[in-house]
Amino acid sequence: MDIIKLSSRQEKIIELVKEHAPITSEQLANKLNVTRAALRPDLAILTMTGILEAKPKVGYIYSKKPSYSLIYDYIMNIKVKDIMSKPVMLDENTTVYDAIVYLFLNDVGTLFIENKGVLTGAVSRKDFLKIAIGSSDMHKIPVGIIMTRMPNIVFVEKEDAAYLAAQKIMEHEVDSLPVVERSYDESNNEILKIIGKVSKTNITRLFVKIGENK
Amino acid sequence: MDIIKLSSRQEKIIELVKEHAPITSEQLANKLNVTRAALRPDLAILTMTGILEAKPKVGYIYSKKPSYSLIYDYIMNIKVKDIMSKPVMLDENTTVYDAIVYLFLNDVGTLFIENKGVLTGAVSRKDFLKIAIGSSDMHKIPVGIIMTRMPNIVFVEKEDAAYLAAQKIMEHEVDSLPVVERSYDESNNEILKIIGKVSKTNITRLFVKIGENK
Incomplete structure (x- = not known):
């Protein structure tokens, strides 16, 4: 069974997006006290898995439909x-x-x-x-x-x-x-x-x- | 953040994993006196929420960084x-x-x-x-x-x-x-x-x- 493991920073990002959505990567970087470049891989993973959605010129929002494999694997088991x-x-x-x-x-x-x-x-x-x-x-x-x-x-x-x-x-x-x-x-x-x-x-x-x- | 309420069996599983990690689902089933099939939904939830980690061919270990229950959030939305x-x-x-x-x-x-x-x-x-x-x-x-x-x-x-x-x-x-x-x-x-x-x-x-x- 494929489980997506999130890092604690990824979890922190999700929490921030839930609270402040829509929020830009710049605002996220400020809140986490890191550079935007440092956040890029985490944001890529979170959008790719469908946990976050990136709205151009708006920011990140929390997606209501999480990653396909997660739900799918759970249900199929x-x-x-x-x-x-x-x-x-x-x-x-x-x-x-x-x-x-x-x-x-x-x-x-x-x-x-x-x-x-x-x-x-x-x-x-x-x-x-x-x-x-x-x-x-x-x-x-x-x-x-x-x-x-x-x-x-x-x-x-x-x-x-x-x-x-x-x-x-x-x-x-x-x-x-x-x-x-x-x-x-x-x-x-x-x-x-x-x-x-x-x-x-x-x-x-x-x-x-x-x-x-x- | 939505709090996940664990069943008493899920809590018992966490205790057993903390004590005996790594432990296989078969060993867990034996200790709890249930079938592996009966444990499957509990283990799915515990790994999905990030409370436990499943290591292939090794067994379950306790994870120090629980994450969100994406399924729960998804369903409630x-x-x-x-x-x-x-x-x-x-x-x-x-x-x-x-x-x-x-x-x-x-x-x-x-x-x-x-x-x-x-x-x-x-x-x-x-x-x-x-x-x-x-x-x-x-x-x-x-x-x-x-x-x-x-x-x-x-x-x-x-x-x-x-x-x-x-x-x-x-x-x-x-x-x-x-x-x-x-x-x-x-x-x-x-x-x-x-x-x-x-x-x-x-x-x-x-x-x-x-x-x-x-």
Whole structure:
């Protein structure tokens, strides 16, 4: 992981810019009691990393978007397994009505459907609401009829970056992704076992934790 | 300057590094009786803030010159107005059925209810699903009956930190918050006008954008 190490003078410069922005290199040099030439390398590093921004004929300001690699590295190091939660699963023969009750009892937004431990589908609050306002008898229809069925389900694996999960959630416009573990049966067919889930809630919680420094 | 509050585990890590430096993440994990993966976010924060230094193939050492938490500053500088989206609003006399149709047509998870431009309530997919599986006639009940009513709605303002919105979403277990503008009527009563919304979707999108550096 690439960490930018700042010298104590660079830190002092950041502090001065935050306090007095916009501030020229000449003013900075005066405050630090050094020559402008001596400051040049530090200012070059701080602007190159994106920590400071140099506005021509105005001075330096503190940038709200720090160095790419710093944020990027930090975020990319958080894995799905660090943030995933327990999936709530049901059999596909469960009726829609019972599935909705189960959804409320577990207070989740998406149920994952499995058959002998293998992921076969997913059904969301939105899917349920769609069927609930129709004229179908929810006590008779099995959830397997209204669910999104494999292979149309986007998933992640536990070693993937949490960031990838967030990207897939946004790209595919879903609330939640199953976290799966791959294995193979005797005929070498791929089997996806569900071991967790990552939802917008997990990403929002992660965002809060990043800010809390936890 | 924003002060970074460290968790007790982070403080424990600093103590261990001070005592045993250089020490590898594996040794730290053993001493703390946790997995290396569990320590990763803590170590990322401690190196990023400059409190610890990671020496490749050697281990962590204590740095005498902590620097800023750039991530923290960066996150706290993003405002609600930078990430909010358009709220979808309805009058409280709309029937539940029509409101659900409106929810689908606008592809949102929460509708905000207003009376002459003033926020009076909010109703979510979950509220709708609850009523839809009951025996009530959704064509007759107005949405005003099932909505969460002011003052029981948590909200934010556009100059608040996006981070505060994420915190409130997690703390109050809601999917979406209205963004309001305060004003006062002739009798000096506070009036909340709805101007936007921030949901878990907005936070997830923000998280993706941070990684993309947009």
